[in-house]
Amino acid sequence: MLAAVPISWFLTLSAVLFALGVAGFLYRRNIITVFMSIELMLNAVNLSFVTFSYHRQQVNGHLYAFFVMVVAAAEAAVGLAIILTIFKNRGTLNIDDVDSMKN
Amino acid sequence: MDVILFLVFAIIAVVCAINVVVQTHPISSAISLVGVMGSLAVLYLLLGAEFLAAAQVIVYAGAIMVLFVFVIMLLNAGEEAKKGRSFTAQLLGLPLLVSFLGLMAYFVQRLFPQSTLVHFGGFTGGGAAQIGHALFTTFLLPFEVTSVLILIAILGAIVLARKEMD
Amino acid sequence: MDSFIVISLIKTLVVFAVLMTTLAYLQWVERKVIAHIQVRPGPYRVGPHGLLQPLADIIKLLTKEDLLPPYVNKPLYLLAPFLAITMALLSISVIPFGPEIQVAGYKTYMQLTDLNIGVLFVLAVSSMGVYGIALAGWSSNNKYALLGGLRSSAQMISYELPMSLAIAAPLLISNTLSLRGLVEKQAGGIWNWNVLHGPFPQIFSFIIFLIAAFAETNRVPFDLPEAENELVAGFHTEYSSMKFASFFMAEYANMITVSCMATLLFLGGWVAPWPAEYGSSFVPAVIFAFAGVVALYHGFHPARRRDGYTLPVFGVLFLIAAGVFLLPLVQSWLIPLFWFCAKTGGILFGFMWIRGTLPRFRYDQLMGFTWKFLFPVAMLNLLVTGFLVALGS
Numbered sequence: 323m324l325a326a327v328p329i330s331w332f333l334t335l336s337a338v339l340f341a342l343g344v345a346g347f348l349y350r351r352n353i354i355t356v357f358m359s360i361e362l363m364l365n366a367v368n369l370s371f372v373t374f375s376y377h378r379q380q381v382n383g384h385l386y387a388f389f390v391m392v393v394a395a396a397e398a399a400v401g402l403a404i405i406l407t408i409f410k411n412r413g414t415l416n417i418d419d420v421d422s423m424k425n
Numbered sequence: 426m427d428v429i430l431f432l433v434f435a436i437i438a439v440v441c442a443i444n445v446v447v448q449t450h451p452i453s454s455a456i457s458l459v460g461v462m463g464s465l466a467v468l469y470l471l472l473g474a475e476f477l478a479a480a481q482v483i484v485y486a487g488a489i490m491v492l493f494v495f496v497i498m499l500l501n502a503g504e505e506a507k508k509g510r511s512f513t514a515q516l517l518g519l520p521l522l523v524s525f526l527g528l529m530a531y532f533v534q535r536l537f538p539q540s541t542l543v544h545f546g547g548f549t550g551g552g553a554a555q556i557g558h559a560l561f562t563t564f565l566l567p568f569e570v571t572s573v574l575i576l577i578a579i580l581g582a583i584v585l586a587r588k589e590m591d
Numbered sequence: 592m593d594s595f596i597v598i599s600l601i602k603t604l605v606v607f608a609v610l611m612t613t614l615a616y617l618q619w620v621e622r623k624v625i626a627h628i629q630v631r632p633g634p635y636r637v638g639p640h641g642l643l644q645p646l647a648d649i650i651k652l653l654t655k656e657d658l659l660p661p662y663v664n665k666p667l668y669l670l671a672p673f674l675a676i677t678m679a680l681l682s683i684s685v686i687p688f689g690p691e692i693q694v695a696g697y698k699t700y701m702q703l704t705d706l707n708i709g710v711l712f713v714l715a716v717s718s719m720g721v722y723g724i725a726l727a728g729w730s731s732n733n734k735y736a737l738l739g740g741l742r743s744s745a746q747m748i749s750y751e752l753p754m755s756l757a758i759a760a761p762l763l764i765s766n767t768l769s770l771r772g773l774v775e776k777q778a779g780g781i782w783n784w785n786v787l788h789g790p791f792p793q794i795f796s797f798i799i800f801l802i803a804a805f806a807e808t809n810r811v812p813f814d815l816p817e818a819e820n821e822l823v824a825g826f827h828t829e830y831s832s833m834k835f836a837s838f839f840m841a842e843y844a845n846m847i848t849v850s851c852m853a854t855l856l857f858l859g860g861w862v863a864p865w866p867a868e869y870g871s872s873f874v875p876a877v878i879f880a881f882a883g884v885v886a887l888y889h890g891f892h893p894a895r896r897r898d899g900y901t902l903p904v905f906g907v908l909f910l911i912a913a914g915v916f917l918l919p920l921v922q923s924w925l926i927p928l929f930w931f932c933a934k935t936g937g938i939l940f941g942f943m944w945i946r947g948t949l950p951r952f953r954y955d956q957l958m959g960f961t962w963k964f965l966f967p968v969a970m971l972n973l974l975v976t977g978f979l980v981a982l983g984s
Contacts, residue, residue: 452667452729453666456667456670456722456726459722475706475707475708476708476711479708479711479712479714479715480711482715482716482718482719483711483714483715483718486718486719487715487718487719487721487748488718488748488751491718491721491722491725491744491748494722494725494726494729495725495741495744495745498725498728498729498737498740498741499741552707552708553708553711553768
């Protein structure tokens with residue numbers, strides 16, 4: 323049995339989570355779920371950053387992941403405010419129904 | 426021991442991530458996403474990122490996801506309707522996803538030989554002192570810029586979400 | 592390696608048993624304190640001075656019908672109290688109760704585990720505790736529960752901000768995140784405690800932390816979300832029996848956690864107010880002997896007939912406890928444990944005193960207080976502390 327975890331396992335896990343985030347983003351119709359898939363993608367990228375920081379034995383990767391977290395927080399705040407406004411004006415959370423600028 | 430820990434929490438993360446995508450009600454997706462973030466925090470501990478693991482739970486799982494849960498509760502978001510999806514997307518989606526994943530996993534295995542092994546104590550530079558030192562010396566400009574960014578986000582959220590003044 | 596596991600298991604069992612007993616009897620203490628503030632005896636009949644009242648409450652809660660209403664969202668309804676009690680109990684696992692002790696040849700800390708990010712761990716676990724309340728309100732499918740849950744969660748996350756800033760200020764002075772390291776930096780007597788020491792005495796941080804702690808644990812004067820006359824019963828309206836009990840245990844465990852954090856961060860943990868050379872080791876014995884003498888005196892001149900039997904027994908027990916504190920065999924760990932429990936107990940008594948005295952805030956007053964007053968004051972305090980620490984070094 324392996325004594326420790328090979329680093330490629332972490333990167334594979336990050337790829338799996340990222341792919342699942344992309345799948346949720348493209349497939350789901352509820353705007354809040356789409357937004358949560360974006361957060362899933364950001365988390366997968368954070369895992370990659372921290373893995374590479376371990377690989378290179380530097381702390382910079384942690385700082386990049388930290389800034390990603392901060393930007394995700396700001397984005398979540400503004401994005402959810404926009405979602406609230408859309409819900410107030412359109413009454414729906416389905417992204418297919420917000421199509422008044424189409425054709 | 427480290428391998429068992431990694432496998433357990435990686436499987437929890439993947440199952441919760443699948444749950445995020447598959448569940449129809451947004452609140453179940455939100456709770457599953459909290460599960461993903463919690464298991465990722467444990468994996469950060471395995472990688473020696475102790476401050477980041479705590480920050481992940483405090484900021485991401487404890488504040489951002491609470492905001493999501495609040496919005497879902499306030500909007501009383503119901504379950505998603507199962508209509509209006511193209512048949513092509515449903516047919517091709519899963520095979521494409523699996524092949525995309527297989528390709529990425531193959532390239533990852535090719536590029537990173539199994540020489541670096543991750544175990545507890547392999548990286549000790551992730552504590553609060555080191556992060557603080559790097560944050561205020563090398564990364565001072567991004568730090569100041571993100572504080573302005575947060576201020577902008579607060580202003581934006583307040584402006585967007587307030588009642589209309591008649 | 593395996594002796595470490597066995598010792599850790601034994602410590603876990605001891606801490607768990609003591610914590611569960613303390614939770615049950617903390618409710619007894621609260622009812623007695625509030626009763627005496629309101630000039631009435633409080634629980635008095637179930638056992639001597641109501642000491643078996645918590646046992647009666649536990650039996651009542653266990654034998655109540657465990658109702659699962661059909662209109663609730665079952666997975667979330669069952670998850671919510673589990674989350675609340677798990678997170679509340681998890682934060683006790685990093686609290687140090689005393690210095691290193693030696694039991695049967697094994698040296699171990701009086702702490703379950705010493706993380707070097709201990710303070711952040713406690714903050715993280717208390718952030719996760721918000722989910723228990725929010726999900727309880729949502730899953731109950733009841734507008735009063737939903738409102739109570741939302742209000743309570745919004746209050747908790749709003750007060751996390753001044754609490755974190757108030758925690759950051761003594762950390763600047765002590766320079767460590769580990770809880771054991773915090774206490775070790777405050778060794779030496781009352782002038783070394785963070786509340787009175789350093790370039791800037793952390794009195795404001797202490798007060799801000801306590802106010803934020805009241806709001807975090809949903810206690811008076813911030814308990815609007817769970818007040819009986821406001822929202823039926825707030826977020827736990829639809830819960831019965833053991834799930835209801837777990838919300839209450841979670842609230843008391845959170846109270847204990849924030850009191851322990853206040854003791855460790857500001858009041859010096861288990862460090863005595865003046866060093867042992869000047870006789871501080873006799874203080875516990877003196878206090879217990881005094882309590883024993885007072886109990887014996889009132890036992891011989893009882894106000895009520897029943898006191899004539901119970902109070903002399905308590906008096907003798909207190910005198911025996913005073914004698915135990917004088918034994919040099921147990922003094923090395925019993926005296927620091929006494930100081931830690933005394934300080935934490937003092938803060939808990941303050942919680943109950945305020946509950947018996949103050950009215951509650953209205954919700955908009957509560958939120959306005961944190962965002963417009965407490966948060967700027969905490970930031971200013973942190974700025975002044977940081978400035979003075981930077982000047983001093």
